[in-house]
Amino acid sequence: MKKYAYFPGCSLEKMAHSYHMSALETTRALGIELKELEDWNCCGATAYFHVDELLAFTLCARNLAMAEKEKLDLVAPCSGCYKNMFFTREHLKHDADLAEHINEALAEDNLHYAGTSSVRHLIEVFAHDVGFDAIKAKVTKPLKGLRVAPYYGCQILRPRKAKEDVEQPRFFEDLISAIGAEPVDYLLRLSCCSGALIITNRRAALSMVRNLLECAVRSKAAIIATACPLCQVNLECYQKQVNREFGTDLNVPVVYFTQLVGLALGIPPKRLGIGSELVAVMPAIREVLEAEPAVANT
Amino acid sequence: MNATAETSVTATTAPPEDRIPFVEEIKNLLYASKGNPISTCIQCGTCSATCPVASGGFMDNSPRRIIAMIRSGFKEQVLKSNTFWYCASCYQCTVRCPRGIDIAELMYGLKRFTVWRTEHQEGLIGPTFSETFVKMIMRTGRSYEPVLATTYLFTYGLPEMILEAQTATSLMLKGRLPLLPARIKRLENFKRMIRHIIPIGDKE
Ligand code: SF4
Ligand code: SF4
Numbered sequence A: 001m002k003k004y005a006y007f008p009g010c011s012l013e014k015m016a017h018s019y020h021m022s023a024l025e026t027t028r029a030l031g032i033e034l035k036e037l038e039d040w041n042c043c044g045a046t047a048y049f050h051v052d053e054l055l056a057f058t059l060c061a062r063n064l065a066m067a068e069k070e071k072l073d074l075v076a077p078c079s080g081c082y083k084n085m086f087f088t089r090e091h092l093k094h095d096a097d098l099a100e101h102i103n104e105a106l107a108e109d110n111l112h113y114a115g116t117s118s119v120r121h122l123i124e125v126f127a128h129d130v131g132f133d134a135i136k137a138k139v140t141k142p143l144k145g146l147r148v149a150p151y152y153g154c155q156i157l158r159p160r161k162a163k164e165d166v167e168q169p170r171f172f173e174d175l176i177s178a179i180g181a182e183p184v185d186y187l188l189r190l191s192c193c194s195g196a197l198i199i200t201n202r203r204a205a206l207s208m209v210r211n212l213l214e215c216a217v218r219s220k221a222a223i224i225a226t227a228c229p230l231c232q233v234n235l236e237c238y239q240k241q242v243n244r245e246f247g248t249d250l251n252v253p254v255v256y257f258t259q260l261v262g263l264a265l266g267i268p269p270k271r272l273g274i275g276s277e278l279v280a281v282m283p284a285i286r287e288v289l290e291a292e293p294a295v296a297n298t
Numbered sequence B: 001m002n003a004t005a006e007t008s009v010t011a012t013t014a015p016p017e018d019r020i021p022f023v024e025e026i027k028n029l030l031y032a033s034k035g036n037p038i039s040t041c042i043q044c045g046t047c048s049a050t051c052p053v054a055s056g057g058f059m060d061n062s063p064r065r066i067i068a069m070i071r072s073g074f075k076e077q078v079l080k081s082n083t084f085w086y087c088a089s090c091y092q093c094t095v096r097c098p099r100g101i102d103i104a105e106l107m108y109g110l111k112r113f114t115v116w117r118t119e120h121q122e123g124l125i126g127p128t129f130s131e132t133f134v135k136m137i138m139r140t141g142r143s144y145e146p147v148l149a150t151t152y153l154f155t156y157g158l159p160e161m162i163l164e165a166q167t168a169t170s171l172m173l174k175g176r177l178p179l180l181p182a183r184i185k186r187l188e189n190f191k192r193m194i195r196h197i198i199p200i201g202d203k204e
């Protein structure tokens, strides 16, 4: 059984609790152990990098060091956390002075980071470490006919250097196909959802959210799948405000990829946190879930 | 408890500016950037065209223009610009720049520069938000969404506040907002660790 140090991040404790629940349920079903990192601290989001970079690196390095102590790789379900810790690791690897300075600070908490533990995004663990075939083999309830718009967002891809991976990723689409659903192609799948601008520049943020949602809906997506709590909140919880601001009529459910995978693995919706959303998910998936379990697993 | 304890970065971290040219000051900000120097920019405008915020017309100066302004030493105008505070850090520009300039990191650098010098444009929420966020993590090791919401509410005014409260209430009803902020366990070590990096002065 593959084991990882799990870094839930602050938003998964409440705001994105359904991501937390569904991550644990699905990984268990797929034979992966997520061991929550003991005493983790906030990675600093983007705000920290606005104020002090060194401190931001230190915060991330503390989490990395604790994972390393357990000889495990760190898994982050939040794209922001993932990016921050990934960048921190890269910088420490290439800058010995920086690493030394930060390790002196870490010593205050009896920690040290040598750079052996790496950082993975939860969706990478599904797509690469578990693999599409292994997932497919465990599907008992293929989500046949469900049109899903995979929303990558921005941070998840940026750390990677290879151009194709950054500009033409396919892993989210492949994951959706693996659970029997239908991935929808749409232009803005890699565009930013506005991130923290939802707080700092509401007007710009709402217009970005609107563009994204309309683009997905125009491609006849019944549901949008995300891999980041901030993406999810921006796209889902602000739909009402978008409608009010622009006179639109958007009402599209936005779920975590783990919730869809969970449904396909036959896990009851409740245990995946379905029901806590502001735009109801059930109407979009009921038909698929109630379909006769035709010839599964072929 | 001394609520007004000075937790922001002290002025001593700011360089003795004015003597160094602005372009050089900016270069020094880009600690983490592995991109090429902005002197290699060919002003092609790819960054501005791919930027979802600039192309929506929300930035007073586009990323391309900011780079031109920095190179020409328009320091005051650059610092007063909203460009970097409205940058969503999506790295789209960085990925696409034909000269390999890390524009997104430049935006981060400019944010830090204005936070240190407290010279940002009036009425921006970004700086307050970032500082509140940082102070909170310094105190607890965790972030706490309702506190962030409050900062937001106070800065934005009534109509926006009502909308925000509606969203917050619906989230609360769904059990998606925490009632108490979380704290990490080894908080004392954590604070010492932070003080190692930044001399914060007296803590509350
Ligand atoms: S980025 Fe967000 S979710 Fe991740 S640790 Fe920081 S505040 Fe928490
Ligand atoms: S799309 Fe938005 S929330 Fe998602 S990673 Fe990018 S900025 Fe963050």
Ligand code: SF4
Pocket (backbone or CB within 6 Å): B040, B041, B042, B043, B044, B045, B046, B047, B048, B063, B064, B067, B096, B097, B098, B099, B100, B101, B103
């Ligand atoms: S894309 Fe790069 S080269 Fe082109 S204007 Fe922007 S920074 Fe300059």
Ligand code: SF4
Pocket (backbone or CB within 6 Å): B047, B050, B051, B052, B053, B054, B063, B086, B087, B088, B089, B090, B091, B092, B093, B094, B103, B104, B107
């Ligand atoms: S990183 Fe900032 S400047 Fe660059 S494209 Fe994204 S929002 Fe625009």
